[in-house]
Amino acid sequence: MSATLYIVATPIGHLGDMSPRALDTLRGAAAVCAEDTRHTRQLLAHFGIERPLLALHQHNEDAQVAQLVQRLLAGESLALVSDAGTPLVSDPGFRLVRAARAAGIPVSPVPGACAAIAALSVAGLASDRFAFEGFLPAKAGARRERLARLASEPRTLIFYESAHRIEESLADMVTAFGTDRPAVLARELTKLFETVLDGSLGELRERVAADPNQRKGEFVLIVEGAGDDADAKIIEGRRLYAKLAEHLPPSTAAKLAAELSGAPRKALYGG
Template structure:
């Protein structure tokens, strides 16, 4: 039986934008490990150079993770230490690395976190939405039908909802959220966090759709979208009532649509339609 000890897999958070948002412990860890497994070695090199980190890099990304895991496990079993980083933020959070961490733990190898930046948590901290209970959904499906179906499943959730979204789908996703959750549901769009053009917009979903649609700059960059959970207060019932009324109104007379929407949602009928 071999007498050597296995290495350690360090899961290291890196900045989501501003390169100074990295801890002293993260820098020390990245300098001292045998090798760094990076999502994109070219992307990570400038950050490492800035902090005088010369540790060799190897690639671990969604296209090679299955194959790379075996090679990295061999290194760890031989006593080498490995740091896992993603392009930005905390590894595994909508980024590769899950298979490696699971395999390492199953093999009895120590996995140690070096915490730091995470876009979802950074956005939640400044959103002004309830933060005691929340759910991270990551990226929604790319196709509108599947996206709306997932949003429908979340429509009744009382927790704050957190999503990631890309620049070429942010407007479509916001539009689907407005249509499913209601135009009055409170929401926040956090764009380019910690970067030069950081913006945090806090408005009802209906207003956010108009704001983003009318400003091309608000459709550029990386996005975190946060949506208030479904509550039981009058405003939430009214917003849901307005959404249901709009759908029913396409097939029924306004008075009947308002009556049904009020019965379904508990919203006041007169606020939906004055007979």
């Protein structure tokens, strides 16, 4: 290998998804930059690979970039991996990539698994245009505000979500997008308990609430876009409702949002 920064995708669950090229790249790199070195050490050990590991995560990336670029400029090749899937997709690494490119160092992708694309491929929703939103904000107010801004987005929306927030996020999506908006919930993709549920957002919320197993694991939520002919009044009404509901009872918030936007009250609250 010449001095190159390789961005190496790893499996999101099924180890059989590790590509031969990814294995060769990891074997040939001077060191592997990993989000969690303990996790990556187990992955490499499974494939019989022994390489020095360097921690690179959201808390130390700024401090580590200069040192890593110097190693690349000195002629070493490095591989960057995340805990699972394609690096930089809701994971750290873009600062290193940007610095390496600015220094004239080749940056080469070694493609493979990506949970967002895997979920989109089986969702049965429009995939010609989509917007990846990653993880929503953890705080309820910021999450609702983000969703309200996305209510009129015509492209298919892709979100990541954790087990301890999936119910809250589905409830907030029902409020922002409406109970009837088609969606798909992909859980534990490529793993033993993989499930892919489809239906309306309201139906998915009910299924997750009724089945504790559907609240475990890692989630990708795909939501159909609003469409180019989305009702502007309803979209504005839902945006207003999301803000007012932070401070007022739901029924009162819906009544005020309906009056201000001209949208039917039923479209904003309870449906």
